Amino acid sequence: MSDLWARVEPLLAAVERPARYIDSEFGAVHRTDAAYRVALLYPDTYELGMANQAIAILYDRLNGLEGVAAERAYVPWKDMGDAMRAAGVPLFTLESVTAVSSCDLFGITMPYELTCTNICEALDLAGIAVRAEDRAEGDPIVIGGGPCAFNPEPVADFFDAILVGEGEDAIVEIVEAHRAAKAAGLDRAAVLTSLAAVPGVYVPALYEPADGTVAARPREGSGAPAEVVKRVVADLGSHRAPVCPVVPFMDVIHDRANVEVLRGCTRGCRFCQAGMIYRPVRERTSDDIVRDALEQLRCTGQEELSLTSLSTTDHSEISDVLRRLSAALRGRAVTVSLPSLRLDSFGVDMARLVSEGSRGGLTFAPEAGTQRLRDVINKNITEENLLGTVRVAFGEGWRRLKLYFMIGLPTETDDDVRGIGELVSRVLAIAREVTPPAERGGIRIAVSVSTFVPKAHTPFQWEGQLTLAEVQDRQRLLRETMPRKGVDLHWHDSEISFLEGTLARGGRGLSRVIERVWRAGGGFDAWTEVFALSRWTGAFEAEGIDPVGLASAARAVDAPLPWDHISSGVSKAYLAVERSRALKGVVTPDCSFGDCTACGVCPSLGVDVVLAGESRG
Amino acid sequence: MADTAFRLRVTYGKTGRLRFLSHLEVARACERTIRRAGLEYAVTQGFNKRMKLAFGPALPVGTAGTAEVYDVWLKRFVAPDEVLDILRATTPAGLTPVRAHYVGEREASVAAAMTLADYEVVIGHPDRGPGRLAEALGDVVSSGALEIEHKGARKVYDLAVCLPEGARVREEDGRSVVSLTVRMGAQGSLRPDALVREALLRADMSEQPMSVTRTGLRPEEARA
Ligand code: SF4
Numbered sequence: 001m002s003d004l005w006a007r008v009e010p011l012l013a014a015v016e017r018p019a020r021y022i023d024s025e026f027g028a029v030h031r032t033d034a035a036y037r038v039a040l041l042y043p044d045t046y047e048l049g050m051a052n053q054a055i056a057i058l059y060d061r062l063n064g065l066e067g068v069a070a071e072r073a074y075v076p077w078k079d080m081g082d083a084m085r086a087a088g089v090p091l092f093t094l095e096s097v098t099a100v101s102s103c104d105l106f107g108i109t110m111p112y113e114l115t116c117t118n119i120c121e122a123l124d125l126a127g128i129a130v131r132a133e134d135r136a137e138g139d140p141i142v143i144g145g146g147p148c149a150f151n152p153e154p155v156a157d158f159f160d161a162i163l164v165g166e167g168e169d170a171i172v173e174i175v176e177a178h179r180a181a182k183a184a185g186l187d188r189a190a191v192l193t194s195l196a197a198v199p200g201v202y203v204p205a206l207y208e209p210a211d212g213t214v215a216a217r218p219r220e221g222s223g224a225p226a227e228v229v230k231r232v233v234a235d236l237g238s239h240r241a242p243v244c245p246v247v248p249f250m251d252v253i254h255d256r257a258n259v260e261v262l263r264g265c266t267r268g269c270r271f272c273q274a275g276m277i278y279r280p281v282r283e284r285t286s287d288d289i290v291r292d293a294l295e296q297l298r299c300t301g302q303e304e305l306s307l308t309s310l311s312t313t314d315h316s317e318i319s320d321v322l323r324r325l326s327a328a329l330r331g332r333a334v335t336v337s338l339p340s341l342r343l344d345s346f347g348v349d350m351a352r353l354v355s356e357g358s359r360g361g362l363t364f365a366p367e368a369g370t371q372r373l374r375d376v377i378n379k380n381i382t383e384e385n386l387l388g389t390v391r392v393a394f395g396e397g398w399r400r401l402k403l404y405f406m407i408g409l410p411t412e413t414d415d416d417v418r419g420i421g422e423l424v425s426r427v428l429a430i431a432r433e434v435t436p437p438a439e440r441g442g443i444r445i446a447v448s449v450s451t452f453v454p455k456a457h458t459p460f461q462w463e464g465q466l467t468l469a470e471v472q473d474r475q476r477l478l479r480e481t482m483p484r485k486g487v488d489l490h491w492h493d494s495e496i497s498f499l500e501g502t503l504a505r506g507g508r509g510l511s512r513v514i515e516r517v518w519r520a521g522g523g524f525d526a527w528t529e530v531f532a533l534s535r536w537t538g539a540f541e542a543e544g545i546d547p548v549g550l551a552s553a554a555r556a557v558d559a560p561l562p563w564d565h566i567s568s569g570v571s572k573a574y575l576a577v578e579r580s581r582a583l584k585g586v587v588t589p590d591c592s593f594g595d596c597t598a599c600g601v602c603p604s605l606g607v608d609v610v611l612a613g614e615s616r617g
Numbered sequence: 618m619a620d621t622a623f624r625l626r627v628t629y630g631k632t633g634r635l636r637f638l639s640h641l642e643v644a645r646a647c648e649r650t651i652r653r654a655g656l657e658y659a660v661t662q663g664f665n666k667r668m669k670l671a672f673g674p675a676l677p678v679g680t681a682g683t684a685e686v687y688d689v690w691l692k693r694f695v696a697p698d699e700v701l702d703i704l705r706a707t708t709p710a711g712l713t714p715v716r717a718h719y720v721g722e723r724e725a726s727v728a729a730a731m732t733l734a735d736y737e738v739v740i741g742h743p744d745r746g747p748g749r750l751a752e753a754l755g756d757v758v759s760s761g762a763l764e765i766e767h768k769g770a771r772k773v774y775d776l777a778v779c780l781p782e783g784a785r786v787r788e789e790d791g792r793s794v795v796s797l798t799v800r801m802g803a804q805g806s807l808r809p810d811a812l813v814r815e816a817l818l819r820a821d822m823s824e825q826p827m828s829v830t831r832t833g834l835r836p837e838e839a840r841a
Contacts, residue, residue: 018637301649
């Protein structure tokens with residue numbers, strides 16, 4: 001283990017934002033004496049990766065283990081990557097400035113599909129073979145995790161192991177199993193076999209991948225489980241939120257104290273992968289939330305606190321939490337933020353509680369422009385909910401609103417697309433009506449429209465995605481029917497959404513495509529200014545894979561899917577039922593507000609919905 | 618608020634790896650240090666409430682400082698030595714505070730008062746010796762003006778104004794150390810490394826890695 005700083009330092013004078021590479025932040029953990037070392041990589045730049053809470057949790061958890069050091073690594077921006085290659089400096093961990101390749105375990109989180117080329121880049125810069133099968137005995141075990149683990153096939157060839165589900169407990173078991181295997185002197189293949197015995201760990205090399213007619217299955221005699229079932233923490237109260245996470249110097253995204261208030265969301269939006277894979281809902285108690293929030297603020301000195309989750313204002317005791325926090329933080333110039341609001345007057349009440357009199361922007365996600373389509377996707381809000389909320393919010397002085405919509409949802413027609421513009425017009429009309437004339441010029445509605453991408457483990461996993469030409473047509477229609485004055489319309493890059501669709505539901509063969517794109521200079525594909533679809537179409541062609549078919553063809557409900565061997569606990573039968581209810585426009589209620597709707601998670605994983613208070617509502 | 622607040626002037630370093638921080642990054646880090654320290658700070662009035670904090674002139678990314686300054690307004694009087702101890706415990710190494718004292722509310726801001734900045738530029742092994750470098754620097758200074766191109770824009774510095782005390786060169790551990798004082802004014806402040814680079818160029822000496830440190834900030838009247 002040798003400190004590379006003397007070789008890194010001379011490179012920093014000539015690169016953008018050197019603060020990405022210098023470590024030394026308050027809260028960074030330096031455990032130079034640890035015998036077992038883990039590198040945790042976020043496959044993008046420092047300023048994006050520092051916002052990732054999963055890494056922060058695992059960093060905290062691993063550094064709390066006897067004899068273990070966890071250190072951070074990020075993908076250097078292209079200027080630094082080039083400089084490192086030219087100078088022969090390998091990918092290093094920030095804390096000890098040592099080569100990632102000298103670690104025992106190399107953990108890579110997979111937050112979204114388009115970071116896949118950066119995984120290749122990180123491995124190669126580290127001097128580790130990109131494909132798991134080419135790795136040597138002395139190389140670290142490369143393990144993946146995060147949302148993309150639920151369809152791991154497109155990147156499966158790059159990983160020795162992949163953890164499916166929540167990592168708090170699993171990471172400890174993985175480290176223990178690996179340490180024991182090393183102590184017993186096992187070779188790499190035997191180490192992997194022992195890791196496959198840890199529940200939730202998928203070792204791709206031990207499986208025959210799906211081939212379109214049969215699902216993936218364990219190789220003869222491998223001993224690997226037929227189905228890898230996600231890990232889930234039954235009670236979030238058994239782990240504290242990190243008390244003193246690293247405090248960045250750089251202006252990173254979501255630069256604030258983050259305390260998770262609940263995990264999971266069972267509102268049941270049918271397009272939403274997070275809503276399916278993080279079930280069931282588990283709330284933390286208000287005492288725990290307030291305690292962890294105040295301690296984290298004290299320890300980090302952050303000036304903003306975010307209460308994070310998929311649906312924070314659904315927490316059964318959220319108003320109590322917010323009241324206690326605002327009392328404790330009065331006069332300290334600390335702002336409290338809620339990631340997105342429930343679309344009703346309660347949401348506005350909560351926004352008021354944290355606003356301390358200032359009226360920033362409010363964010364809501366109606367997702368579709370007509371009631372018919374909102375019923376199809378199970379977005380259980382009505383136009384009255386939205387308009388009523390707008391009336392209250394603008395009446396109370398809010399002037400800025402952000403609305404999220406999607407185009408390309410299953411069954412969408414031109415009327416639904418026009419419906420988005422019409423709905424925004426009605427929102428604007430009400431906002432103007434309740435705003436004093438002199439202030440009407442300040443009304444701003446930001447409308448952000450993404451393209452629907454069907455995701456694995458959702459009721460829409462069998463649906464086709466719009467082709468690029470269809471997306472362009474609907475975007476044109478959207479533009480034509482959207483009011484201009486007071487509205488800022490943004491939409492996602494349709495080519496990026498198209499590629500995301502191929503990767504989200506692709507199989508093992510995509511590893512070759514990804515590797516090809518990376519070898520041709522790809523990387524940072526999630527960055528619009530860097531992304532080039534042409535690099536991808538060439539690689540698909542060379543590998544004989546039709547990306548349009550992959551993204552846009554509907555799949556038969558009884559056909560095997562590349563991710564059938566990965567279980568989120570939600571049964572495939574439930575997803576199929578939800579799909580047919582969607583097509584009939586029948587909604588399904590939220591089980592955390594009422595009765596169980598039999599998705600299967602609780603009985604199959606031995607967990608239950610955990611509410612902090614008596615009930616939600 | 619202002620009449621009940623105590624204006625504390627803290628002198629700190631920006632050293633080691635942290636010289637790669639930008640001014641904004643340093644400012645944010647100092648603010649968080651104060652919050653972590655649990656000091657009761659005053660808050661600005663108005664829409665966006667912020668800690669009341671004022672920084673001295675910015676240091677560029679890559680330039681170190683050993684005597685940088687900010688003012689913070691505290692709601693309660695705490696003995697300066699005590700503040701220093703608390704702050705040191707909550708500051709990342711490299712931004713360590715070295716001095717603290719209270720200043721009167723009516724005194725000018727650090728940025729307005731401190732118009733002179735002392736610098737040291739260390740150059741590893743100038744290939745034609747420190748004597749030649751000193752000569753070349755002298756030539757540049759006596760030429761009276763320096764034209765610098767930065768991000769496509771040209772800027773001419775009047776050296777009689779910008780460089781009131783000239784530049785001196787000494788040798789230390791086989792390296793040359795240039796010390797100079799820059800006067801900061803409306804036209805911005807001359808970058809010491811640009812001046813040294815120009816001297817190297819004129820003396821036909823090759824580019825060398827340089828490290829720049831601001832060693833002091835002072836008001837004009839205090840000139841010796
Ligand atoms: S099993 Fe029932 S209670 Fe549990 S998450 Fe699924 S629908 Fe909700």
